[in-house]
Amino acid sequence: MKDFGGPCILLDRNDINTDEIIPAKYLTENTKMALKPFLLEDLQLEGFDPQSEILQEAKVIISRQNFGCGSSREHAVWVLEVNGINVVIAENFARIFRQNAFNCGMLAIELSQMEIAAIFAIQPTNIAIDLEQQKISASGAGEYTCDFELNPFDKELVKAGGWLPYADKNY
Amino acid sequence: MGLTLTEKIFATHHRDTPSEGNVVLDIDVVMCHEITTPIAINDLVERNLDRVFAPDRIKAVIDHVSPAKDSKTALQEKILREWAHRHQIKDFFDIGANGVCHAIFPEKGFIRPGNTVIMGDSHTCTHGAFGAFSAGVGTTDLEVGILKGVCAFRKPETIKIELTGTLAAGVYAKDVILNIIKRLTVKGATDHIVEFCGPVVDNMTMAARMTMCNMAIEAGGTSGVCMPDRITAKYLWPFIKDEYADITAAIDDFKKWHSDPDAHYAQTMSINIDDLVPQVTFGYKPDEVRDVGEMAGTKVDQVYIGSCTNGRIEDLRAAASILRGKKIAKGVRGIVSPATPKVFSTALDEGLITIFMQAGFCVTNPTCGACLGMSNGVLAAGEVCASTTNRNFNGRMGKGGMVHLMSPLTAAATAVTGKITDPRDYL
Numbered sequence: 001m002k003d004f005g006g007p008c009i010l011l012d013r014n015d016i017n018t019d020e021i022i023p024a025k026y027l028t029e030n031t032k033m034a035l036k037p038f039l040l041e042d043l044q045l046e047g048f049d050p051q052s053e054i055l056q057e058a059k060v061i062i063s064r065q066n067f068g069c070g071s072s073r074e075h076a077v078w079v080l081e082v083n084g085i086n087v088v089i090a091e092n093f094a095r096i097f098r099q100n101a102f103n104c105g106m107l108a109i110e111l112s113q114m115e116i117a118a119i120f121a122i123q124p125t126n127i128a129i130d131l132e133q134q135k136i137s138a139s140g141a142g143e144y145t146c147d148f149e150l151n152p153f154d155k156e157l158v159k160a161g162g163w164l165p166y167a168d169k170n171y
Numbered sequence: 172m173g174l175t176l177t178e179k180i181f182a183t184h185h186r187d188t189p190s191e192g193n194v195v196l197d198i199d200v201v202m203c204h205e206i207t208t209p210i211a212i213n214d215l216v217e218r219n220l221d222r223v224f225a226p227d228r229i230k231a232v233i234d235h236v237s238p239a240k241d242s243k244t245a246l247q248e249k250i251l252r253e254w255a256h257r258h259q260i261k262d263f264f265d266i267g268a269n270g271v272c273h274a275i276f277p278e279k280g281f282i283r284p285g286n287t288v289i290m291g292d293s294h295t296c297t298h299g300a301f302g303a304f305s306a307g308v309g310t311t312d313l314e315v316g317i318l319k320g321v322c323a324f325r326k327p328e329t330i331k332i333e334l335t336g337t338l339a340a341g342v343y344a345k346d347v348i349l350n351i352i353k354r355l356t357v358k359g360a361t362d363h364i365v366e367f368c369g370p371v372v373d374n375m376t377m378a379a380r381m382t383m384c385n386m387a388i389e390a391g392g393t394s395g396v397c398m399p400d401r402i403t404a405k406y407l408w409p410f411i412k413d414e415y416a417d418i419t420a421a422i423d424d425f426k427k428w429h430s431d432p433d434a435h436y437a438q439t440m441s442i443n444i445d446d447l448v449p450q451v452t453f454g455y456k457p458d459e460v461r462d463v464g465e466m467a468g469t470k471v472d473q474v475y476i477g478s479c480t481n482g483r484i485e486d487l488r489a490a491a492s493i494l495r496g497k498k499i500a501k502g503v504r505g506i507v508s509p510a511t512p513k514v515f516s517t518a519l520d521e522g523l524i525t526i527f528m529q530a531g532f533c534v535t536n537p538t539c540g541a542c543l544g545m546s547n548g549v550l551a552a553g554e555v556c557a558s559t560t561n562r563n564f565n566g567r568m569g570k571g572g573m574v575h576l577m578s579p580l581t582a583a584a585t586a587v588t589g590k591i592t593d594p595r596d597y598l
């Protein structure tokens with residue numbers, strides 16, 4: 001199982017799409033590692049710099065609504081993975097992105113609008129995640145803790161290390 | 172309570188319920204292209220799992236960058252080609268026989284009512300036009316599909332969209348779906364099936380239904396879907412004629428998939444399209460849609476006609492009806508990519524290719540081309556393209572470029588004037 005939690009970056013926008021996470025022109029790469037330098041290269045967000053140290057060090061992304069909409073490219077999940085980001089927290093996700101994340105044994109955590117707002121409000125620098133207890137603790141200018149829900153099947157995928165090992169064993 | 176079409180397909184393809192609300196389905200057709208499949212193949216080889224569940228149920232095509240534009244894309248095509256040969260996948264469409272996946276696979280009759288279909292491509296929702304459950308998936312889902320013929324889904328709910336009224340002259344299926352996306356928003360159908368029905372859909376060609384279902388994903392939808400009927404049966408007839416006594420028998424059989432009158436819907440929308448006018452997107456999201464009049468006059472550098480949304484023969488005919496005997500505006504580049512070899516050769520026979528060429532269009536081979544900004548018409552920063560494709564994300568057709576989505580009619584009228592133009596002025 002992967003490691004979850006650590007330094008975080010806030011992406012304060014709705015509808016961040018897969019082309020912004022990894023542009024199509026990099027889909028010619030045949031390894032996940034080759035995607036590493038291009039994370040969020042085309043993201044349109046005031047004050048955001050894809051070369052910033054915060055992004056380099058982040059292990060968790062926090063965003064608003066409909067994260068990962070658009071293309072089915074799993075590259076959008078892999079480019080996070082090879083940059084050490086194994087958790088995305090948002091109000092909701094596009095279906096394919098969410099499934100791809102769990103299929104890779106990563107966490108796509110959905111919280112309510114209020115909870116996301118509360119997390120943004122304390123300007124967190126770190127997120128701790130307790131997968132067993134399903135608890136998130138954000139710390140920054142203040143502290144904020146809340147429970148999160150996980151679809152039991154998605155949780156099993158995370159524990160199995162992804163959908164391929166799970167399916168190979170069960171079907 | 173009755174069932175929706177999708178619920179019926181889920182019931183007949185059920186393999187497992189790993190937990191409440193999650194289902195593993197048996198998959199009838201797994202489709203592959205050269206962008207998302209090679210990395211799946213490499214991973215399966217590395218894991219010592221280089222097998223396929225059923226070679227005759229796997230379909231593969233090179234379409235996104237065709238022919239290869241550089242060493243990297245050549246390698247992607249080589250990996251797919253060698254894999255298809257190694258596993259005796261006979262429905263593999265290589266350079267010369269290839270076309271855009273969501274146009275060529277239906278044309279070959281691969282999708283039938285009641286099928287389950289997956290592909291590593293978000294616009295796989297297109298095939299719901301045949302009354303199938305057809306969903307775009309990522310590479311891991313694709314790998315498991317190739318290996319085991321199964322895929323996991325959350326049980327989706329359905330949004331029913333009933334379309335009444337008559338499409339005015341110059342208004343197109345593309346305008347209807349753009350308007351629906353505007354209403355639903357880019358996330359309004361997430362985890363939902365979008366069921367299109369009503370008299371407007373009953374009278375739509377398969378091409379128009381595919382245009383509608385193609386863009387369900389732009390509202391977040393898992394799939395679009397239309398009820399399979401006489402029009403579906405006629406389209407499929409060359410492929411199913413040995414299975415049924417006559418067309419009527421096929422139509423009757425297809426009825427078993429129809430949503431029941433008392434089926435449960437998460438939401439029902441009724442839209443009268445009598446007053447609908449041509450629609451155009453204005454921003455970087457496909458729900459940012461305006462009436463053509465509000466966008467009229469916007470200068471464009473390029474006009475692109477093609478893609479899995481609007482690269483079919485009906486679309487080329489529509490565009491050519493406006494371009495016939497005219498020239499595109501000075502300073503505008505026109506590019507048309509017929510979606511499949513069959514579309515290309517039909518367009519040739521009907522004289523459409525000549526019309527495009529005399530108007531000043533560049534005619535490319537069948538490919539996704541400019542649609543995703545990988546080849547054949549990438550924009551420079553600051554350039555604007557009027558496009559019949561399905562996605563206007565920032566950078567989609569080239570970094571710093573702007574894409575306005577519209578129908579083939581609106582795109583053709585725009586080519587003639589060099590500015591976004593209401594096609595009804597040219598009818």
Ligand code: SF4
Pocket residue numbers: 235271272273292294478479480538539542543560561
């Ligand atoms: S034409 Fe465009 S949207 Fe359709 S499959 Fe190709 S790249 Fe995707």
